[in-house]
Amino acid sequence: MSRHPGLNLDASHAPAHDQAVTLVFGFWVFMMSDVIVFGLLFATYVAMSDALAGGPGPHDLFELRTVFIETLLLLISSLTIGMASLSMKHERDDARLFIWLGLTFGLGLAFLSYELHDFASMVEKGGVPSRSGWLSAFWALVPLHALHVSAAMLWLVVIAVQVLIFGQDSEVKLGLLRLTVLWHFLDIVWIGIFTIVYLGELG
Amino acid sequence: MTLHQFLDTAFGRLGWDALPFWEIVRHPHDGKAWLNGLIASGAASLVVFGALAVVVMLTRRRWWRSLWSGWLTSVDHKKIGIMYVILALVMLARGLVEATFMRAHQATALNDTGFLTPEHFGEFFTTHGTIMIFFVAMPFLTGLINYVMPLQIGARDVSFPVLNSISLGLTAAGAALVMVSLVLMPFSTGGWSGYPPYTERSFNPGAGPDYWIWAVTLSSLGSTLTGINFSVTVYKERAPGMHFFRMPLFCWTALCTSILMIFAMPPLTVATALLALDRYADFHFFTNDLGGNMMNYANLFWLFGHPEVYILILPAFGVYSEVFTTFSGKTLYGYRALVLATMCIAVLSFGVWMHHFFTMGQSAELNAVFGISTMLIGIPTGVKIFDWMLTMYRGQVRLTVPMIYALGFIMLFVIGGTTGIVLANPSVDYQVHNTLFLVAHFHNMLIPGTLFGMLAGYTMWFPKAFGFRLDEIWGRRAALGWIAGFVLAFFPLYGLGLLGMPRRLHAYVEPAYLPFTVVALVGTLLIVAAFACLCVQLWVSVRDRDHLSVRAGDPWDGRTLEWATSAPPPEYNFPVVPTVESKDPFTHEKLDGKALQSPDDWQDIEMPRNAALGLVLGLVGFLGCFGLVWYMWWLVVLAALAGLGAVIARSFTRNTTKTISADEVRAQYMEWLENVRALPLTVRSQESSRANNGRAMPVMKEQQ
Numbered sequence A: 001m002s003r004h005p006g007l008n009l010d011a012s013h014a015p016a017h018d019q020a021v022t023l024v025f026g027f028w029v030f031m032m033s034d035v036i037v038f039g040l041l042f043a044t045y046v047a048m049s050d051a052l053a054g055g056p057g058p059h060d061l062f063e064l065r066t067v068f069i070e071t072l073l074l075l076i077s078s079l080t081i082g083m084a085s086l087s088m089k090h091e092r093d094d095a096r097l098f099i100w101l102g103l104t105f106g107l108g109l110a111f112l113s114y115e116l117h118d119f120a121s122m123v124e125k126g127g128v129p130s131r132s133g134w135l136s137a138f139w140a141l142v143p144l145h146a147l148h149v150s151a152a153m154l155w156l157v158v159i160a161v162q163v164l165i166f167g168q169d170s171e172v173k174l175g176l177l178r179l180t181v182l183w184h185f186l187d188i189v190w191i192g193i194f195t196i197v198y199l200g201e202l203g
Numbered sequence B: 001m002t003l004h005q006f007l008d009t010a011f012g013r014l015g016w017d018a019l020p021f022w023e024i025v026r027h028p029h030d031g032k033a034w035l036n037g038l039i040a041s042g043a044a045s046l047v048v049f050g051a052l053a054v055v056v057m058l059t060r061r062r063w064w065r066s067l068w069s070g071w072l073t074s075v076d077h078k079k080i081g082i083m084y085v086i087l088a089l090v091m092l093a094r095g096l097v098e099a100t101f102m103r104a105h106q107a108t109a110l111n112d113t114g115f116l117t118p119e120h121f122g123e124f125f126t127t128h129g130t131i132m133i134f135f136v137a138m139p140f141l142t143g144l145i146n147y148v149m150p151l152q153i154g155a156r157d158v159s160f161p162v163l164n165s166i167s168l169g170l171t172a173a174g175a176a177l178v179m180v181s182l183v184l185m186p187f188s189t190g191g192w193s194g195y196p197p198y199t200e201r202s203f204n205p206g207a208g209p210d211y212w213i214w215a216v217t218l219s220s221l222g223s224t225l226t227g228i229n230f231s232v233t234v235y236k237e238r239a240p241g242m243h244f245f246r247m248p249l250f251c252w253t254a255l256c257t258s259i260l261m262i263f264a265m266p267p268l269t270v271a272t273a274l275l276a277l278d279r280y281a282d283f284h285f286f287t288n289d290l291g292g293n294m295m296n297y298a299n300l301f302w303l304f305g306h307p308e309v310y311i312l313i314l315p316a317f318g319v320y321s322e323v324f325t326t327f328s329g330k331t332l333y334g335y336r337a338l339v340l341a342t343m344c345i346a347v348l349s350f351g352v353w354m355h356h357f358f359t360m361g362q363s364a365e366l367n368a369v370f371g372i373s374t375m376l377i378g379i380p381t382g383v384k385i386f387d388w389m390l391t392m393y394r395g396q397v398r399l400t401v402p403m404i405y406a407l408g409f410i411m412l413f414v415i416g417g418t419t420g421i422v423l424a425n426p427s428v429d430y431q432v433h434n435t436l437f438l439v440a441h442f443h444n445m446l447i448p449g450t451l452f453g454m455l456a457g458y459t460m461w462f463p464k465a466f467g468f469r470l471d472e473i474w475g476r477r478a479a480l481g482w483i484a485g486f487v488l489a490f491f492p493l494y495g496l497g498l499l500g501m502p503r504r505l506h507a508y509v510e511p512a513y514l515p516f517t518v519v520a521l522v523g524t525l526l527i528v529a530a531f532a533c534l535c536v537q538l539w540v541s542v543r544d545r546d547h548l549s550v551r552a553g554d555p556w557d558g559r560t561l562e563w564a565t566s567a568p569p570p571e572y573n574f575p576v577v578p579t580v581e582s583k584d585p586f587t588h589e590k591l592d593g594k595a596l597q598s599p600d601d602w603q604d605i606e607m608p609r610n611a612a613l614g615l616v617l618g619l620v621g622f623l624g625c626f627g628l629v630w631y632m633w634w635l636v637v638l639a640a641l642a643g644l645g646a647v648i649a650r651s652f653t654r655n656t657t658k659t660i661s662a663d664e665v666r667a668q669y670m671e672w673l674e675n676v677r678a679l680p681l682t683v684r685s686q687e688s689s690r691a692n693n694g695r696a697m698p699v700m701k702e703q704q
């Protein structure tokens, strides 16, 4: 019987395992196409990093302190969502799962709040996308990541509601497993943003 | 809120001037405005009345219910495949009409006497190119793969049936957007590649480029999802024993094409999304000022665009492989070489994109590198041509309709490929780039390559899908018409290109162009006649379906699994999942007397239930994008919320499959089997006659 790592489905339900393998594999393939999207946006960003057009540059606009806090928040949230999937794998206890999911959601929310604060302060200093090619590239790449995080948080809420209704059935488990993949992926993208967009420009 | 404000909010920037006859109202004394207005209104009425006629027919025949449950909400890969092909054929008709108009215009355009206005002509080549690529070739190949590939690998369906119907919904929404642009004008004039800064807001603030952006975006999203679905299906759903190197070549090409889709469609999505940001939110990716750079667009677009042409051609190569082996009664020559060549092409296709803009300022060294990588593609392609010819060598070749297409393909494709090698040389390209030489070259690849392949596949698998063959005589007329028409319509363009005639040309003063454009017009009319033959063929075949019936399912002495099941196949494809022991499994079964057996381990079959999600997302996608085109923001918000709601609601359904009992499966199968066993065997000389009942005597047995 094929088992999917990271997931204990009912042993009596062999087809569910095959399905799980296919579903999760399909999600990985989907992630691959998302990698292309982000990869191209990174490439565009790098290609346009000189296109300041006399407008404000990274030194005028970026605050490394908050970006660093955002990085920490997101990294910790990867840990907590990992704990959520572990708790789903080993226990049957909904309460514990909810704690980890709640923590993850909270960290995501904190991340987004800090990021919104960053965005707002950039706008205040005149760093709007219509100002230059470089700012356009920034505003396409970083907010797209934020949008992904928001979507992932919405998904997390949906999964939590499903746990309340259906318990931890195999659909819920598969959903959470895929959400975890997405969440870690967004973490990696953020590492890219942190190094290329922020450190790279300020360094 | 005053009435005026209300109307502004409700209709955005949609006004009377979007109506196709508005130019006539504005310039009632201008003959050209009349003519163009009448042409546009004619097209618009075709769309409106065509849609009305369909609605009336569905209502009068009370077909709504069966349309809903049998087709629109169906997640059966076979039904979805058929719907894709229907979409492609409808759009092909429009693309052809547009081509005819362009050819007629250019044949009369000496000294600016052509009958289309420049804007109208620009819309014609833009919609023609966009439609032919995104809404003819893509849906056609997606439909064929959808129908055939799961059957060939012995699967019950694709891995994600609901996702499959979402892909169809998004693609159809994009096509619908292009159709609606005939009624509420205008469409873009920026060509199928939509190059900024021409398509930027500063040059063209109207709705045209926005139509193009959203139609292409919908289609690219649909195709990305399709690529994911197909590749996972090939990896995970193969029947026991169907090793990779036992897969029919069509499945290999389907796999390579879907991998290309996964990697090549996102660049297009990114390109159109960034262009949309430029237009809607005043970003500066591709503008002329404030640091924008249109080369970013050129790179993004062709990073998609070049793999795209291999997405278009590889499935056709797959079809030809099946056609040559089936209609030569021989196993495919050089199977492994063909697989390897397919893979090579798929990989190389990502390394050549710059040859689409040799003239746009990069260094000579870089051009040389990309020129050489482009020429390299000729090698695996040449390997394929030889393999196909050697497949025919000493085979029992039958000149059926698919074979006529395939032979026409070999001859014409080699010519088109050679001109590609010529163009791959940057210094030559400097002379002929952006001329009709290029237009001749890529049509020479797309029509004999992709389109003939699709038509060959359509003819070959039609009997599998509907249980009766297509009429042979009309099919031959169509095939020969396409071949002759193509030669007449496009070979003159090589000459025109060498004479220096630019592409997308609205008017010219060089009399030497004239004879060539007239011949090209004649060829185009021949192609239109060939398309008419296809329509007649369909009509005649439906009329005579009882005589053309092949319910036994194997009209061509097929070699692969799809021919082992009934025609049309049951929803679950195979009563019992087949076990594969070799390449060409069905041929071996027939020769060993193992075909048409009754298995003894019957099992219940679990199949996905119908789902309306694909339809809903298609509708929502269409409405949302329509709102974006006309700045009807309320519609955009509503559509986005509805789409999100539908996806979330769907995730709460648990009961997504239904079970078909083993008894029912057995009863159906045994009834079919008894009928088939009562039929006489058809020999190949009777293949095209009414004696062909779909129960084939294997060629090898005939020869013994």
Ligand code: HEM
Pocket (backbone or CB within 6 Å): B096, B099, B100, B102, B103, B125, B126, B128, B129, B130, B132, B133, B136, B137, B190, B191, B192, B193, B439, B443, B446, B447, B450, B451, B489, B502, B503, B504, B505, B524, B527
């Ligand atoms: C079947 C008969 C066809 C005819 C007679 C035809 C004719 C034409 C003509 C006259 C043009 C404009 C050339 C110019 O720029 O001056 C054109 C452009 C084009 N055609 Fe076709 N075509 C046909 C089929 C196809 C097919 C099957 C495809 C693709 C699968 C296709 C794809 C294109 C594309 C991409 C363009 C470029 C549009 C642009 O300039 O942006 N055509 N065709």
